[in-house]
Amino acid sequence: MEIDIQEIEQFVDLAEKFSQKSILPMFEGEFSDGNLELLPGIYDTAFDIGFASSPDMSLAGSEYGIWGSEIDSSGILSSILTLLKISEVCGGVAMGLNSQGVATNLMLQAKKELPFATAKVALCFQEGFSLPWCGTILSPNEDLPARISTSARSAENGYIINGSKSFVYSMGDVDAYVLLARVEDKWGCFIIPSDDDGLTGKDVGQRTGMRACRVNHLEFNDVFVPEDARIDDGDAMSFAIRAMCLNWIGITAIAAGIAKGAVASARTYIADRYQGGGQIEDHPAIKRLVADSEARAYAAKAAVLSLKDIDLSFAKNSLARDLKLCAMAKLTGLDLCAMAVTDCLQTFGGYGYMEDFGMEKRLRDVTTLKSAFGAPNYLRQLIFDLGKEI
Amino acid sequence: MESETIERIEQLKPKNAVRNLDALGRLFMDNREMSIWERDTSTLPKGARKWRKNALEFARKEIRPIAAKADLNPDDFDTKPLRNAAIRRGLLSLLLPFPLGKASITSSVKSLSLQVVLAAEELTTECGGLALVLLAPYLGIAPLLLSGHLPTYLRHFIPFCFKLTWFDNPACFSYAITEPGAGSDVEETIGGATARLVTTARPVKGGYVLNGRKCFISNGAIADKVTVYAKLEGEGIESWTCFIVEKSMKGFSVGRHERKMGQRASDASELIFEDVFVPNRNIVGKLRSGWANNRNVLNYSRPSVGAMSIGHGRGAFERALEFCRRTKLGNKRLIDYHDVQMELADMMISLSAARAMVWKSCMQFRCNQGSSAAVKVFASDTAVKVSNQAMELMGDHGYVHANGVERSWRDARLTQIYEGTNQINRLALIESQWDVELDRSVLGYG
Structure with missing residues (x-):
């Protein structure tokens, strides 16, 4: 079934209502990142409404949630627009929903019943310093520059997993992890309950921004997973590509939403604030800052929307091109959005730096996203290498 | 790489190839193995060199161990011990030489601000917030010095400097110009002319009665004394008095x-x-001299903000560099990758350029509006750029507080705002050069 444009508009309207009614109250009171104790309730509401996708087929978001199963038949536009809208109010909540969605989407690729029930899930992909580089994506055993060290070894009726994963993004209180690991010279994708004895997690600690989503490091010590908890058909490379593409599209959409929110706040503030004998908005220096910001936010949104028709089959002949397009969107989009947000903050003068107007939070969030799940240097290298693969 | 190629590369390195030059040729080649810090310091006058070194040692020994905690829990953090330690070390007495300060006399006669500026960069490398605790009192006392008013010197400035230099626990000054409805307005001429100021001084017998509010005052909560600018009742900003x-x-x-x-x-x-x-007796300078005094204070404080900016950027750079040295990707350290080296080189170049500009602005005895404003803009933009690069270089690790780089980035962002936003400082540069060279041709075009 195709989703038509009216239905997408309804999703976006719903996302706006969700942002206003469920997320905005988090910012009442003196909290730099909102009252994070309200997050479980916010995420529960996201599950109820269906924005949070879930591998649990009984939940509304399983099909139509962010990165839900419907994207394979109807495309990703509704997920992009929903993330854009939610992140205008809070990038961190949007990142939590994005992380949930990407992990869910991989699980839904299995198209089979899992041996245990899950609702909240998270993707474990990155190791050590960075995501895998081009050669290693194509073969996780390839050591250019570093092969994937987290490996699954065949055992009776299943696999034994050892290794560690870094910077695992989630909504928190994860039921199961979706792990991309090396199985000999191929990728394998496994579902691991979060309460497994061999699994230990550690919060990465105080962070610059995106505090409404959880970030953990994980260690796997002789974790046994049954055979039916491996969800690929012998090679999960397409899962790895899918995880990167959806994450980069999602992160770029979130950044574009943050930038859009920043522009809207700046416009409101400068129309109201007096300086130099008139409203701030009458000053050419301010006009330049806002105009540049608006253009950059628009360009970032255009970059992510240009990916709305991306082929999610990730066929061998187009895989490198699609991955490259997503990496370029993240590299450029995040840079544009960070510039837009910092310029909008500047229009507030000293108030922009204080927590009250929410601008400093937007800047912290978008700056965090720049380095999250693929920092610029990594993306540059990957874009160049993928260019050679095409 | 083959061992023969490795050996050839070794031979070709300038430090080895220099042996093939004649003795005189070798003399022309500066091949000393020195850090940028050492090389820069060696260009300074001797007394200034000492204070740069002292400030660096103090920052590493006293500020580094407490920086993360002070940033995370500022409300529970007592900054007094640090301030006392800095006073004992002489780091808050660098405005004047003996007997009213501890600045080097030879450097002081060349530049009023150089030694403060040097200390500002070093202190800030470890923590922007704690550095501001130590440096804001200089800003608070600057109106007294720059008033050029003998009674103010005798009543307030000289006793303060004497206490600061020779006794512990002198008063902590802070500087208050910004008002809730007038931020940039009090830092720029046209804005000043139309500013909506609320802080007012009403004359009464024996003095003035002040009413109003100031906001965003650095060290406002811990200051013993505040230099406050207020307009006189019934008058405008031209009546501003400190x-x-x-x-x-x-x-x-x-x-x-x-x-x-x-x-x-x-x-x-x-x-x-x-x-x-x-x-x-608590009026600084003459009545109605406040506006000119304030503008000149900004001329002197902006190079210090420029130096602090470099400190933020350098702190981010140094911690990112350490990360790149200890973190491996595959079988190589991050620092061994060329793209990482390109990024590091770019950061070093940016910081060097900004430092050269800051130091140049302090090479004359007095600071001037144009160069101070330009320095502040360039150095603060550089600091934000470099600290952004440092974070990005570290990938996801860059945004983790424990690594100390994101703190420098957050700290650096304020330098684009305070002491006049960078937009206001651009206007200050234009204003200073307008009559001299911008509004009329000095290039021979008629």
Whole structure:
């Protein structure tokens, strides 16, 4: 079934209502990142409404949630627009929903019943310093520059997993992890309950921004997973590509939403604030800052929307091109959005730096996203290498 | 790489190839193995060199161990011990030489601000907030020095400097110009002419009564004395006069402490004046000299903000460099990758350029509006750029507080705002050069 444009508009309207009614109250009171104790309730509401996708087929978001199963038949536009809208109010909540969605989407690729029930899930992909580089994506055993060290070894009726994963993004209180690991010279994708004895997690600690989503490091010590908890058909490379593409599209959409929110706040503030004998908005220096910001936010949104028709089959002949397009969107989009947000903050003068107007939070969030799940240097290298693969 | 190629590369390195030059040729080649810090320091006058070194040692020994804690829990952090340690070390007495300060006399006669500027960069490398705690008092006392007013010197400035230099626990000064409805307005001529100011001084017998509010005042909550600018009742900003308000004065109180993105160890507070009686002896300079005095204070403080900016950027650079040295990707350290080296080189170049500009602006005895404004803009933009690069270089690790780089980035962002936003500083540069060279051709085009 195709989703038509009216239905997408309804999703976006719903996302706006969700942002206003469920997320905005988090910012009442003196909290730099909102009252994070309200997050479980916010995420529960996201599950109820269906924005949070879930591998649990009984939940509304399983099909139509962010990165839900419907994207394979109807495309990703509704997920992009929903993330854009939610992140205008809070990038961190949007990142939590994005992380949930990407992990869910991989699980839904299995198209089979899992041996245990899950609702909240998270993707474990990155190791050590960075995501895998081009050669290693194509073969996780390839050591250019570093092969994937987290490996699954065949055992009776299943696999034994050892290794560690870094910077695992989630909504928190994860039921199961979706792990991309090396199985000999191929990728394998496994579902691991979060309460497994061999699994230990550690919060990465105080962070610059995106505090409404959880970030953990994980260690796997002789974790046994049954055979039916491996969800690929012998090679999960397409899962790895899918995880990167959806994450980069999602992160770029979130950044574009943050930038859009920043522009809207700046416009409101400068129309109201007096300086130099008139409203701030009458000053050419301010006009330049806002105009540049608006253009950059628009360009970032255009970059992510240009990916709305991306082929999610990730066929061998187009895989490198699609991955490259997503990496370029993240590299450029995040840079544009960070510039837009910092310029909008500047229009507030000293108030922009204080927590009250929410601008400093937007800047912290978008700056965090720049380095999250693929920092610029990594993306540059990957874009160049993928260019050679095409 | 083959061993033969490795050996050839070794031979070709300038430090080895220099042996093939004649003795005189070798003399022309500066091949000394020195860090950029050492090389830069060696170009300074001897006395200034000493203070740069002292400030660096102090920052590493006293600030580094407490920086993360002070940033995370500023409300519970007592900055007094650090301030006392800095006073004992002489780092808050660098405005004047003996007997009123500890600055080097040879450097002081060449530049009033150089030694403060040098210390500012070093202190800031470890923590922007704690550095601001130590440096804001210089800003607070600057109106007294720059007033050029003998009674002010005799009543306030000289006793203060003497106490600071020779005794412990002198008064902590802070500087208050910004008002809730007038931030940039009080830092720029056209804005000043139309500013909506609320802080007013009403003449009464023996002094003035102050009413109004100031906001975002660095060290406002811990200051013993504040240099407060107020317009005289019934007049505009041209009547601005600087008053010394003491913490103990009736009607003076500290209001809201702002919650900031960075430089969190230093408070930015609201100051409230409700019928505060200030005696005539606490007027700084002449009545109505406040506007000119304020503008000149900014001329001297902006190079210091430029130096602090470089400190933020350098701190981010140094911690990112350490990360790149200890972190491996595959079988190589990050620092061994060329793209990482390109990024590091770019950061070093940016910081060097900004430092050269800051130092140049302090090479004359007096600071001037144009170069101070230009320095502040360039150095603060550089600091934000470099600290962004440092974070990005570290990938996801860059945004983790424990690594100390994101703190520098948050701290650096404020330098584009305070002491006049960078937009206001651009206007200050244009204003200073307008009549001289911008509004008329000096290039021979007729």
